[in-house]
Amino acid sequence: MNIKKRQDELFLTVGIIGCFILLLGVTHTPAQKYYVVGSSLLLLTSIHFKLIYFIALEIILMAGHGAILLGIGSTLQLALPVLLCIQLLSFYFLSGQLNNIFLLIGIAGIAVLSIGFAYENQWIFFIGSMSIAIYAFYTTYKGRPITLLWAILNTLFALIAILKLAF
Structure with missing residues (x-):
């Protein structure tokens, strides 16, 4: 097995x-500590696979x-991610x-998801997660199968x- 494939498997893991x-x-x-650690690991994955949007997503989150x-x-919890999304745009x-x-849907999704996190609003969180999932599924369809990781994760967040x- 070559080194590149092993690295890909490691960063997927x-x-x-x-x-x-x-x-x-x-x-x-509070969940923020978990979110920072989880986002840090996903940041490493997105850097390895050179996924600009997902690098920005994890840094903004x-x-x-x-x-x-x-x-x-x-x-400021609201302004910081929104301004970073404007910079990404x-x-x-x-x-x-x-x-x-x-x-555009994906970038708007990052901003909306950040607002949902800041204000702990489930409707906003749902819309942001679905927007990111839509973009992730699109990039998977366009030939970047690793983005299925974000597609599934954000679909689960939306659910x-x-x-x-509901409950």
Whole structure:
């Protein structure tokens, strides 16, 4: 087995562990520590596979959760991820890569998910998770199978949010 394939398997495993930690965080209060650790592991995975959107996703979520952990106030907890999403949108626009609706849905999903985390609103959390899942499924369809990790994770987050609303 070649080294590249072993590295890919290692970072896939790291990402799966990160997903489990994030899902574990849903069941604990406060969950921010779990979210920071899980996002950090998914960040390593996205860096290894050179997935720009998912690198930004994990950094933005880590910044938002870090703001919550530091207790810097709900206004900054909201503003920080939203401003980072605007910066991400600007990057894609200026680099000429803002070329499909799915990317716009994904970037908006990061902002909405961050707002859902900051205000612990399940409807907003659901919409953000579904938006990210839609983009992740799209990138999987376009030939990046590793993004199925984020597609499944965010679909599970959306289902959990709906279940919390229902019960």
